[in-house]
Amino acid sequence: MFYREAGQFKSSYVADQELFPVKQDRLGIFLIIGFSFIVIPLIANDYWLQAILIPFLIFSLAALGLNLLTGYAGQLSLGTGGFMAVGAYSCYKLVTVFPETNVILLILLSGFISAGVGLIFGIPSLRIKGFYLAVATLAAQFFFEWLFGRVKWFYNYNDSGAIEVQVRKVFDIAVTGPVATTQARYMVVLCIVTVLALIAVNIVRGRIGRAWMAIRDMDIAAELIGIRPLTTKLIAFAISSYYAGVAGALYVFTYLGSAEVEVFDINISFEILFMIIIGGLGSISGAFFGAAFIVLIPILITNLPLILGIPINTATVEHFNFMILGALIVLFLIFEPHGLAKIWSILREKLRVWPFPY
């Protein structure tokens, strides 16, 4: 009733190829962006920003990167944690070398280093596919965990073996380090995630995105219409690793504050893979849905007994957490293998014809 595109005629291809051709969608997305930029920083408290929104956004970004590679280009990767670590550590080194440079710029630059590394680890993808490729990317994961743990140069010969983020200011506002307010850090993350998400949408609806999906769906036919498999896959690896690298840099610089290489272990790679499977492979919004699911559900499960006033000790809740989350993932894979994004699009279809579904 409210969600109809009837009467919204397109008279040019420009109008038809718009990002959100339906007026209601456009309005909705503007509302969401406006809400997260203006209302949330004003009303949300530190707990919400620090424990929920910042990690949600950072994981969304990492999931988005993996979704470009796995969901769109069809190249399964388990190296996300490794590429995030590359982003985080190169950002740390960049900040050490250029202390005066704008830290946001350095975060974005460190993504390029991660992209270069991703490019190298993407080379085997020409020859190997599917699970075998996943194992090959696993090499990236273990190699970087080892490298950043062992080579002291990467953490500036700290005794603790951890990288610690110093205070860095942008326009006289501290955005990283212990004195930065959660609001400032939230805004930095939000800006970067919004811009990168927009870029991702643009890439997947253009030539490169079609080439990726062509390689994913039928690589032989793709080659016969003139798509170069190696170049296309390598672009996917590079861009995906860029996103992972930026996410990794943000994870340390705006969320954790200090980190050892263990935060980028294999678990984080799997977690991000689960996010895109639950959110929906090959969908930009799916990355956000998936990240929200994986980040929010444990928090919800932990807090639910407190809110309801059920006396239960925290260790038990922790066990329940694993069980319920695991069960939910299994149920999802059974009932909606295409993920939350698919559920959303089904709902939208239903809404479109409601209340006369015939």
Add this chain to the structure above:
Amino acid sequence: MSAENNTGDVLLSVDHISLAFGGVKALTDINFEIRKKEIFAIIGPNGAGKTSMLNVINGFYHPQDGEIHFKGLHRKQMRPHEAAVQGIARTFQNVALFKGMSTLNNIMAGRNLKMKANLFWQALYYGPARKEEMENRKFVEDIIDFLEIQAIRRTPVGKLPYGLQKRVELGRALAMEPELLLLDEPMAGMNIEEKQDMCRFILDINEQYGTTIVLIEHDMGVVMDLSERLIVLDYGRKIAEGNPDEIRGNQAVIDAYLGVAHTN
């Protein structure tokens, strides 16, 4: 253009091509020439090597022996995408569409080689990237009109019936603006109406765009009506070449199809 005035130049010549997979000889000493703007058919019983021949032409298989000249140039061993760059497009016997993409995107993917905007502009979806997207969209819409598939523009091709999928695949090949179009059994599994449509499209493509077409088809009525010249393969060898009337009366062809004991 009528069938008579196509004594054009040679577009593709195949000289003494032999292809073997280990001990299995798929093609043995094949020679033929395809002339510009003709509809050329390759027929033969199952397993005769027709599809292998197409795979050799578009660079998917590399023959052990023999040479191919395309547009007068000798072709070295090439990858399929290089054949695509040179202007050879292809449809498959079993539909090879990008199932997760819409009809529009499938055909747009066929325009891949014509699009040049770099990553920077594509990331912004602005300037050259947007302009070329719109130009190519217009081209693709012309193909959609031509093939009468306007209604399924936004449908994921995995959900389309078989006949329409074949049509979309033809559209994707056309989007490449090929000089040589290889059609591998475009009418397999179709009913009579769909076959008629497909025949009409093939003739129209040949006439309107001047595309040279190589056709593999088992429906003899279709082959004899559409093609101007054809060759017959059997067990990897060429057993006959000529226009439909010559082939129809050829004893070797009749033997191959009816199954006379082979003497080689």
